[in-house]
Amino acid sequence: MPRPPLPTEKFLANVPLFRELPRADIQRIASKTVAIDAPRGTVLLRRGDVCRGFHVIVFGQVKLVLQSPRGSEKVVELMGPGQSFGEALMFIEEPYLVTAETIDDSKLLHVDREIVFAEIDRDPRFARRMLAGLSWRLHHLMSDVESYTLRSGMQRVIGYLLRDSVGNGTPSAITINLEANKGVIASRLNLTQEHFSRTLHQLMEAGLIEVNGREIRIPDVERLRTHDSD
Amino acid sequence: MPRPPLPTEKFLANVPLFRELPRADIQRIASKTVAIDAPRGTVLLRRGDVCRGFHVIVFGQVKLVLQSPRGSEKVVELMGPGQSFGEALMFIEEPYLVTAETIDDSKLLHVDREIVFAEIDRDPRFARRMLAGLSWRLHHLMSDVESYTLRSGMQRVIGYLLRDSVGNGTPSAITINLEANKGVIASRLNLTQEHFSRTLHQLMEAGLIEVNGREIRIPDVERLRTHDSD
């Protein structure tokens, strides 16, 4: 007789990767999934670790960072609820390059790699989704490389502020909320905290943005977009 | 009655992605594959193009570049025989970010995306290889990001010179050949040609390398590896 879905199953069923999978599949996956409660500051995986599966964020926030031997670190990704990370390393025998750390009290699921492999063998549609997921990662990372190598700090900041208003159909004025503290955002943009602060200041003086703590109002999106340099 | 394999089939059968696939599969794939003769300087695909499949290099050399609006360009990848590119975009509906151009007279194969999808549906082992391939890409790109953001120009150059002598079992002295002209290598390392030239010069003065055109001799690999800084 059918039983009501467990919380884990319910959540898995809504993760993009697993959406619309038959109930039985979800149950099988859930049986190889463990929930993790991670208070802010928890290191979920560390550079050099071997990969046993991938993580999905139920709630909270996670940063992926690269660490230099000299201790400095660089944020490569910021992720929130519904997003997952660590998939790629399941398919190659390599240790992690990045370290993942919660920057907010969080709850995550860890899905074992064996069940992922089994699911790939069972259902080509699942394999295709996995492929699409990795492809998106690659695409985004490539566009980050483009930012780092071809754009100035100012341009990266502007790009970040406008990242949700790409296509048309955006109102001319918007307000956005920084997803993390300014030091973390700065690092994500490959800037120092100080430089990020000064860049925002410049944009304020030019009347292109209004900053209020983590809240930033952009009175004229189009003007900001076309603000080419100092 | 069986016929001898066509050149295209023979080559496909040796591409890592297709290796050990049954003869019949190779034949099906080959039927959706076209050969391309591309003299040096041919643009194989351009930023903004839509993706219809992926490319495999039979012989020659190809560079993948990012182009800034102002015309400057940045080499993100250099590839030779047996290597392939453009797989990721088959799985998502996005235009290319990079431009691919031959930097030597080359011959390539173009494999149609439809046959790749069919093969994924037919054989989960194929899907897994595809996943592993994309994962490697992602891993390498991440390690490039690490270089660009966390390492100095000097460190990137040294890393490049030593990239084939990572593990142990390497002799203490080696000679390497730059795979392309110095301008291209410099761009791959996110340096200007001038800065690359000066960096090599510094290493020469320190007695760590001997440069002879495109040929570079490293008398003591270990000493170069531990050469930390200016």
Next chain:
DNA sequence: TTCCGATGTTGATCTACATCAAACCATAAC
């Protein structure tokens, strides 16, 4: 051989950004 375009080197100068240091501000614990 001579010429020519592509490739490499060298020097002088500039600049975007980092670094260091100090002050400042908010929130929460006491």
Next chain:
DNA sequence: GTTATGGTTTGATGTAGATCAACATCGGAA
């Protein structure tokens, strides 16, 4: 309230690497 404590700003100064410009070298075509 006071005091910590993380986050943020501001200023002074330093520097890795870019840019601009001239020159040197090389390899192929005539």
